[in-house]
Amino acid sequence: MAEATQVDFFAGRRAVIATMHGKEAVIGPLLEQATGLRTFPVVGMDTDRFGTFTLEVDRRGNQLEAARAKARAALALTAADLAIASEGSFGPHPQVPWMVSGRELVVLLDPYHGVELVGQVLTTKTNCDQAVVATWAEAQAFADRVGFPSHGLVVRSGAKADSAVAAKGVADAASYEAVIRQALAQAGDGRILVETDMRAHLNPTRMAAIGEATRDLLRVMQALCPTCRRPGYVVVEIVPGLPCAWCARATRQPLSARFRCRGCGMEEVRLYPDGATKADPGRCDSCNP
Numbered sequence: 001m002a003e004a005t006q007v008d009f010f011a012g013r014r015a016v017i018a019t020m021h022g023k024e025a026v027i028g029p030l031l032e033q034a035t036g037l038r039t040f041p042v043v044g045m046d047t048d049r050f051g052t053f054t055l056e057v058d059r060r061g062n063q064l065e066a067a068r069a070k071a072r073a074a075l076a077l078t079a080a081d082l083a084i085a086s087e088g089s090f091g092p093h094p095q096v097p098w099m100v101s102g103r104e105l106v107v108l109l110d111p112y113h114g115v116e117l118v119g120q121v122l123t124t125k126t127n128c129d130q131a132v133v134a135t136w137a138e139a140q141a142f143a144d145r146v147g148f149p150s151h152g153l154v155v156r157s158g159a160k161a162d163s164a165v166a167a168k169g170v171a172d173a174a175s176y177e178a179v180i181r182q183a184l185a186q187a188g189d190g191r192i193l194v195e196t197d198m199r200a201h202l203n204p205t206r207m208a209a210i211g212e213a214t215r216d217l218l219r220v221m222q223a224l225c226p227t228c229r230r231p232g233y234v235v236v237e238i239v240p241g242l243p244c245a246w247c248a249r250a251t252r253q254p255l256s257a258r259f260r261c262r263g264c265g266m267e268e269v270r271l272y273p274d275g276a277t278k279a280d281p282g283r284c285d286s287c288n289p
Helices: 006-010 024-035 063-077 136-145 173-186 204-221
Strands: 014-018 038-041 082-092 100-110 115-123 130-133 153-156 165-170 192-196 234-240 254-260 267-271
Touching: 014 024, 014 063, 024 038, 024 082, 024 204, 063 082, 063 100, 082 204, 100 204, 115 204, 130 136, 136 173, 136 192, 153 173, 165 173, 173 192
Parallel strands: 014 038, 014 082
Antiparallel strands: 082 100, 100 115, 130 192, 153 165, 153 192, 234 254, 254 267
16 A cells, blocks of 8 residues: 555645635645645635734734634634634744744644644744834834835824724825824824734735745645654654763753654654754853853
8 A cells, every 4th residue: 555645635625714814825825736735715704803913802812722713713614624824923032032023823724634733933024013103204214114015004093002093004105194194183192103014915024924834834734654644743842952062061952852643642752853963062051151
C-alpha cells in the first residue's frame, strides 16, 4: 500500500475561509496551489462579533480561541469539510518591548479527522500606530508616516483610546481631511486620536503578514507523522542547553526539540534543531554575562 501524503489528505476537499475583510485573496491561492484544497469565503457571517481592533466589541478569549471560534461558526453556516480563520494581535515585541510587533495566526479545523492545525508569524513589519493630534497639519504628518492612503485610518472623537469612533476605513485624502476637521471642531479639548485601521482589507502590510502565517500553516500541513501520516507533526517543546563553543557550559540556546503527533501519540526528540552543535559564545551567560 502506498504511503499517504499531504495531498491525499487535503486534495479536493472544500474549505470555508471565515472572513469579511478579504483575507481569502491571500489565504485561498496559497492553500489551493500547494494542497489541492478548494477554498471559498463565508457569506453572511459578521466576523466583527468575535472582536474588533477599535474596541467596539471585546475579543472573547485569547487569540487562538478567537480564531477557532470564527472557524467553527463558519463551519456551522456551510457544508464545507474544513474551516480556516485568522486572527491578528498587535503590541510590544515580546523580546524587544520598545518595538511594535504583529502576531498573526491562521487556523485550520478538520472536524472529521479531529485535526486542528495552526500557522503563525511574529513580525515587526507593521504600521500599527496612533497619535493624538490637535491640528490638520499634525494629522497629515501622521497619515504620511503610516502609509496613507494605501493603508486606511481610524479617527476618534477624542484623545483617549476609548473615545467614540468618528470614522474608520478612511482611505482617501478628501474624506480624511473632512473627518479630521469636523472631529477637531467638536472635540472638547481640541484634540483627537488618529490610528491605523488594522483590518486586513485596509492594511496591505497586515495582509502580507497573513500570507506569511498561511505559509507557516502549509509547513504544518505538510509535516506528516512518520507513523500514522497525519498532518501536524510539529515541535511541541524546545529544550535549551546547547553547549558553548568556548567553555562548553549549557546555554539558553536550543539543544533539542520534541515532536509529537496529536493523533497516534508518536513522539521523538531531535538534537540540534537549529543545525548548530555549539552555541555562539556571545549567547553564553558565562562567556558574555
